[in-house]
Amino acid sequence: MPQSLATPPGFVMWRTLPQGDDPGWKRQWFGNELDAGAVLNVRGIGIREPMFNADVHRPIGTGDWLIMFFHRPARLRRGEVEPSVEANTLVLWPPGAEQFYSFGTVANVEPHSWMHVEGSWVAAQVDENRLPVGTPIVLEDDALVVATLESMMEEMTAHEVPDRIILGNHFQNWARSVARSLQTRDPQHRIPAAILAVRAHLDEHVAALPVLDDLATIAGMSRSHLCHQFRRYFGTTISRYVVRKRMSLAERLLYDVTVRPGQIACMVGYPDIYQFSKQFKKTFGVSPTRYRRQHARANEG
Incomplete structure (x- = not known):
């Protein structure tokens, strides 16, 4: 049986499991x-x-896909005191997307189920089945x-x-089953293939400067309509998605x-390392060099 880690990554607010009876x-x-x-x-x-935790807010997500199901009404908008979504709500947050969630009214009681997953297979199944991303369903x-x-x-857990x-x-069957359920009840939940094609293009050419005219051509729609549809289905603007x-x-x-940091800057679309460092610090609060140094020390410890 695989050995679990003593501590989770820093972005997870963790608590020790209760001892004794099955919780x-x-x-x-x-x-x-x-x-x-x-x-x-x-x-x-x-x-x-x-x-357990109120107002969990991760401005740039967790680096992977967070797929979360709220068994009871929950709050998914900052600043609200009343639940914003009903029971049995599912949200798929992709890597890099802002996350916010909180219990509806009572801490330590209201349940949620979730998985942190990553990889090309996950993205492919989400796209193939046109599952809404960043939108409560x-x-x-x-x-x-x-x-x-x-x-x-x-x-x-049961196998070495x-x-x-x-x-x-398991994941593919789940994605297909969710898609079938949504399509049966509400075809509007399906993300149009044209919008998925634009996102796939952005993902494949992450280092390139996106040209709105080119993206509109891929989508086969006007620039303004594309921007509106992209934000509708993915919860963010095209430029913010790329960043x-x-x-x-x-x-x-x-x-x-x-x-080297200079190489990384070019690999992610910033020929000017100063601009790359500026954006990285704006996103993570520290420079790329300091970020690497901090995590190197953490790994050594």
Whole structure:
């Protein structure tokens, strides 16, 4: 059975599991290393975990996909005191996207289920099934989410070496089932293929300066309509999406000490290292060099 880590990554507000009787919920962290080249990496799973922390806000996300299901009404907008989404709401936050969530009314009681996953397989299934990203969607009940998380956790914990194909099948079946449920009840939830094509182009050419006219041609619509549709489905502007993708990639590349900051700047679309450092500090609060130094010390410890 894989050995779980003693501490999760810094972006997770963690609490020790209760000792003794089964608390009625599950949580397991499987690793804290982001892998930019991963096909499918299951980093953590929680099932019916009470929401301990109020107003969890991550301006640039967690570097991976956070897929979260709220069993009860929850707050997904900053500054609100009343729940903004109903029970059985699902949200898919992609790498680099801003995250905010909180319990609806009572801490330590209201449950949520979640998984931290990353890799090209995850993105491919989300795109192929046209699942809404960053937009709350309501499912009929929690059975689909909980059953999949139970199966994935079983695969991750019951075997010395988890089978990535089995895990991939679980995730694919879940994505297809969610898509079928949404399409049956509300075809408007489907992300248009034209908008997905624009996002795929941005992801593939993250270092290039996006030209709105070119993106509009790919989408087959006017520039203003494209901007409106992109924000509608992905919850952010095209320019902010590109910056988040660039900074997320830069963060990962800084873990490779063989790559100089100047090289990373060019790799993520900043020929001018000054502009790259300025944007990185604006995003993470420290310069790229200091960020690398801090995390190098943390890894040594």
